[in-house]
Amino acid sequence: MSExxxxxxxxxxxxxxxxxxxxxxxxxxxxxxxxxxxGASVIVLEVAEGIGGTTAKSSGGxxxxxxxxxxxRAQTDDHFVDDRDGCLAHMARMAYPEKYDxxxxxxxxxxxxxxxxxxxxxxAAEVIGDLESTDDITIMWLGSFRGxxxxxxxxxxxxxxxxxxxxxxxxTAFDKDRGSAGFSLSAKxxxxxxxxxxSLGATFGDGVDLTLRLAASLRKYGGDVVCEHRVxxxxxxxxxxxxxxxxxxxxxxxxxxARKAVIFGSGGLEHDKELREKxxxxxxxxxxxxxxxxxxxxxxxxxxxxxxxxxxxxxxxTLPLEPCLASTEQGELMNQLYGDATVxxxxxxxxxxxxxxxxxxxxxxxxxxxxxxSYPYRLLVQVLxxxxxxDPSEWPARWPVPVAPEIPEYVVKGDTLEELADALRARLDGxxxxxxGFQLSDDFVPxxxxxxxxxxxxAETGVDEDxxxxxxxxxxxxxxxxxxxxxxxxxxxxxxxxxxPYYALVYGASCLGSKGGPKITLDGQILRNDRTPVPGLxxxxxxxxxxxxxxxxxxxxxxxxxxxxxxxxxxxxxGDPLTAASSYVSA
Numbered sequence: 001m002s003e004x005x006x007x008x009x010x011x012x013x014x015x016x017x018x019x020x021x022x023x024x025x026x027x028x029x030x031x032x033x034x035x036x037x038x039g040a041s042v043i044v045l046e047v048a049e050g051i052g053g054t055t056a057k058s059s060g061g062x063x064x065x066x067x068x069x070x071x072x073r074a075q076t077d078d079h080f081v082d083d084r085d086g087c088l089a090h091m092a093r094m095a096y097p098e099k100y101d102x103x104x105x106x107x108x109x110x111x112x113x114x115x116x117x118x119x120x121x122x123x124a125a126e127v128i129g130d131l132e133s134t135d136d137i138t139i140m141w142l143g144s145f146r147g148x149x150x151x152x153x154x155x156x157x158x159x160x161x162x163x164x165x166x167x168x169x170x171x172t173a174f175d176k177d178r179g180s181a182g183f184s185l186s187a188k189x190x191x192x193x194x195x196x197x198x199s200l201g202a203t204f205g206d207g208v209d210l211t212l213r214l215a216a217s218l219r220k221y222g223g224d225v226v227c228e229h230r231v232x233x234x235x236x237x238x239x240x241x242x243x244x245x246x247x248x249x250x251x252x253x254x255x256x257x258a259r260k261a262v263i264f265g266s267g268g269l270e271h272d273k274e275l276r277e278k279x280x281x282x283x284x285x286x287x288x289x290x291x292x293x294x295x296x297x298x299x300x301x302x303x304x305x306x307x308x309x310x311x312x313x314x315x316x317x318t319l320p321l322e323p324c325l326a327s328t329e330q331g332e333l334m335n336q337l338y339g340d341a342t343v344x345x346x347x348x349x350x351x352x353x354x355x356x357x358x359x360x361x362x363x364x365x366x367x368x369x370x371x372x373x374s375y376p377y378r379l380l381v382q383v384l385x386x387x388x389x390x391d392p393s394e395w396p397a398r399w400p401v402p403v404a405p406e407i408p409e410y411v412v413k414g415d416t417l418e419e420l421a422d423a424l425r426a427r428l429d430g431x432x433x434x435x436x437g438f439q440l441s442d443d444f445v446p447x448x449x450x451x452x453x454x455x456x457x458x459a460e461t462g463v464d465e466d467x468x469x470x471x472x473x474x475x476x477x478x479x480x481x482x483x484x485x486x487x488x489x490x491x492x493x494x495x496x497x498x499x500x501p502y503y504a505l506v507y508g509a510s511c512l513g514s515k516g517g518p519k520i521t522l523d524g525q526i527l528r529n530d531r532t533p534v535p536g537l538x539x540x541x542x543x544x545x546x547x548x549x550x551x552x553x554x555x556x557x558x559x560x561x562x563x564x565x566x567x568x569x570x571x572x573x574x575g576d577p578l579t580a581a582s583s584y585v586s587a
Contacts (some may be wrong), residue, residue, distance in 0.1 A: 010228040010250050016257040019573050020245055021265060022231045022297075024186075025053030026062075026559050027541025027566035028265030029214035031524075033136060034570030036221035040260060044218070045229040045247055047292045050185035052543075053267055054289045054513055056185050057331060059194055060170045060208035061142040061152075061556035068132075069141060070166030079150060080166040084121065090161035091117045095549030102160070112519075116547035119522045120564060122352060123578060127567045128169070136217040137210075142170040142555065145200035146397060146477065153552045155358045157472040168409030170556040171205040174212045183215045183225070187290050190430075191332025193396040212557070218401050229254070230292075233536070234262065234300060243537030256436055259379055261536045261573035263524070264319030265566055268514030269541040270293025270314065271328060281312040281518060282367025283378050285293040285508035286324030288317065288333050289542075293513060297543040301518045306450040306534070309519040309528045309529050314511035315558050316363030320400045321497045321506040322410035325434050334357055334507060335397035336478055339388035340494035343455050344380050344507075347440050351455070352377055354467035356475040360552035368507035379508045381424065383448065387494075395480040402504065405451070407503070415500045417452075421445050424504055452496045462489025469493060512558055513547035523577045524569030538573055540565035 019039035021032040028044055029051070036042040043095045046053075064070075066082050074080040089096065092107040095117065101108035109117070131537055133135045141151035147431055150165050157163045185208065194206055205213075215225065228250050235244035235255060244257040267587075270276040270287040275295040277283070287293070301308055316331040324330060336551045337344050337355035360522040368377050389404045413559040414420030419443055428439050441447070457463045463471075470476055470492030488494055496502075518526040524540055525533040541562040548561055568578050 010226060012043070012226050012249070012254065012256070013224065016259065017041045018260045019263065020045065020256050020258040020392050021263045022137050022268060023053060023265035023543070024163060024215070024225055024227075024263060024539065025055040025267065025562070026210060026214065027224060027562035028263070029211065029218060030261045030566030031538070031540055031570035031573070033214055033218040033221060033267055034567050035263075035574050036218055036223035036241055037136070038576055040574045041220070042223040043256065044223065044225040045256065046186070046225060046227045046233055047230040047266070047518035048182035048290065049227055050186035051225055051227070051508045052185045052187060052208065052211040054187075054293065055559065055562075057155045057187050057190075057290065058559065060205055060207040060210045061168045061559065062170070062554035063167050063554045064124045064128050064169050065121050065167050067073060067128055067139070067169055068125065069139065069169070073166055077544050080164070082164060083161070083166070084424065084431045085165070086161045086533060088121055091121065091156045091551065094156065094161060094551035094553055097550065113547075113549065115522060118562065119579065120547060120568045124560060124564045126405070127564050127578070129523065131567070134502045138172045140172050140204065141166065142168045142204040143202040144251070145202040146196045149199060151390070151479050152555055155474055156361075156554065157474055163473055170282035171210050174203045174209040174216075174433035184213065185211065186292070190392065191399050192394070193332060193399065195551045196394045196396040196398070199394055211525070219287060230391065230543065231266065231296060232300075234304060237263060239535070243480050251255055253259045258536065260418040260575075261538055263538040263540065263566075263573055264297045264543050265539070265562070266296050266543045267293035267540040268314065269293065269298050270511055270514045270517070273579065275299075276514070279311040280374055280514065282369070282509060284314075284510050285321050285511065286319045286328040286330050286510050288510065289513035291372075293328040293542070297517050297539065305376075305529050306518040308517065310549060312539045313515035313516055313546065313550050314514040315360060315552060316357040317510045317512055318363050318366070319408050320508050321435070322431070323400070323506050324508070324510070325431070330510070331512050332399050333510065333512065335359055336401065336475075337382050338395070338398045338401040338480065339384050339493060340483070341385035341388050341477070341496045342382060343451060343496070344382050345448060345451060346377055346380060347438065347444065349441070349444040349449055349451055351466060352380065354464070354469045354475075356469050357478055358474065358552065360483065365512070379506055381433065382505050382507060383420070383496075384387045384503045386503065387497070387564075390502050391480075391482045393480050393482050397478045398480070411503050411505045413501055413503050415502075417448055417502060418445055420447070420500075420502045420504055424506075428506070430574075452570035455493070456495040457493045459488050459490070459493035462493070464490070464493065513542040515548065517544040519545045520565070522568070522579050523564050523572035525572065540569050
């Protein structure tokens with residue numbers, strides 16, 4: 001094994017290893033560490049100047065059904081009981097809603113889709129337990145910020161699964177004295193949600209802690225990381241197996257040989273304009289993914305006849321438009337539309353979705369395509385009453401809603417709804433070159449007034465008859481309460497007063513990262529278009545066709561599968577597979 005641990009430096013010590021891993025986020029580091037733990041010499045090639053990728057920007061949670069902590073608590077608390085049939089149905093429903101048929105064989109999914117879901121449910125907890133057993137990670141629940149000891153609730157409360165607690169794990173805070181100082185991070189989480197959660201009593205290790213734990217374990221087993229190396233192609237032998245990669249480096253093009261396998265964990269395609277417009281289900285304004293996520297594996301797959309799947313999908317969210325025009329990479333997402341006296345409306349002044357639905361499902365509304373091919377909801381407007389802005393609550397899901405009197409430029413104000421609309425129109429006129437001329441309709445104000453009148457009625461009764469706002473505990477959990485005795489029956493809604501001031505901001509679709517790419521077997525081996533696996537080539541994380549489909553099963557659904565599939569790939573790459581690979585892919 002290499003003796004030169006460059007800790008994220010940009011110089012290769014050697015050019016031949018047992019396993020070459022592409023990407024130093026959660027999936028790549030887990031794959032590398034697992035292979036190194038099994039005795040392989042391992043190099044990780046990272047395109048950025050430091051390690052961590054989007055993982056380091058995240059809250060660090062990972063969704064693991066049946067985990068050790070959950071099963072222990074379930075002995076005395078029914079909130080934590082994990083019903084296998086219910087959870088699998090929930091996973092199938094969220095992942096493939098257009099196919100889902102509860103009670104049918106495999107709930108309507110094809111064999112490949114179903115096998116991946118079952119594989120994850122049945123084995124993810126064991127993977128985490130194995131990593132715990134060698135002190136590669138230590139786990140805890142991502143803590144609650146509402147004063148209870150339940151941890152965070154499920155993001156979604158479905159008929160199949162209810163509101164099961166205990167699946168959202170994180171690592172404990174990492175002791176920097178254990179040797180992490182040699183690794184530099186490519187990015188770190190910004191925004192105030194983590195700090196707000198902690199100020200309200202939540203405890204957890206975040207994405208930086210997860211990154212450093214995995215990197216330290218990689219170092220413990222003799223693995224290595226080199227940065228500023230963008231992999232641009234594969235090297236094949238005469239039988240079509242992968243034997244290495246070609247990468248751009250500060251010193252020029254370099255070929256790195258892999259005696260056993262190449263594993264990709266290189267992130268999505270969201271920062272490549274051509275690829276996202278070609279593949280994603282609709283336009284996005286920006287992403288929380290790091291800007292180096294440019295679809296490198298997708299371009300390689302297109303050249304080498306690899307089977308692409310799930311290309312329309314991403315881990316959806318929303319972001320305010322104007323900050324994204326300055327930089328498509330943003331540090332935090334809009335968890336919900338913050339506030340009670342607020343609505344999200346179209347350019348016609350009409351509500352189109354549940355403002356408190358979790359970000360993945362709410363983000364999809366922007367990709368609705370009209371019969372004429374247009375995207376009428378690609379940009380929406382959040383309208384807020386001034387009482388929401390005036391409230392100083394420090395709340396995890398508050399951003400990008402400001403606290404008065406500090407009003408950022410991307411928020412407009414009007415003392416009346418007419419003045420608010422005028423301010424919005426003026427702002428949109430100034431952005432027309434960047435938004436394809438997006439503008440409010442002529443009847444925006446009368447429609448908005450009618451929308452508010454109807455919403456106010458819902459706020460008084462506590463029942464949103466149109467979109468079900470606040471009708472589940474997860475929606476309520478992340479919603480601020482500051483009205484005291486004046487609170488309404490459903491505290492996610494409060495009447496928007498007839499007198500201002502009013503505020504508004506324009507927002508659009510975004511993502512935490514895309515999740516389409518080459519299809520994989522259960523062990524992470526990448527498949528060709530003829531459904532056969534490519535010898536020596538594996539993938540995990542956001543660069544592959546995610547087994548989650550369109551779903552965000554619960555908090556931590558990005559990192560859970562990333563860690564799991566990285567582990568599976570790392571083991572299979574050195575001939576120690578977790579399970580026999582299935583090469584079946586449905587037509």
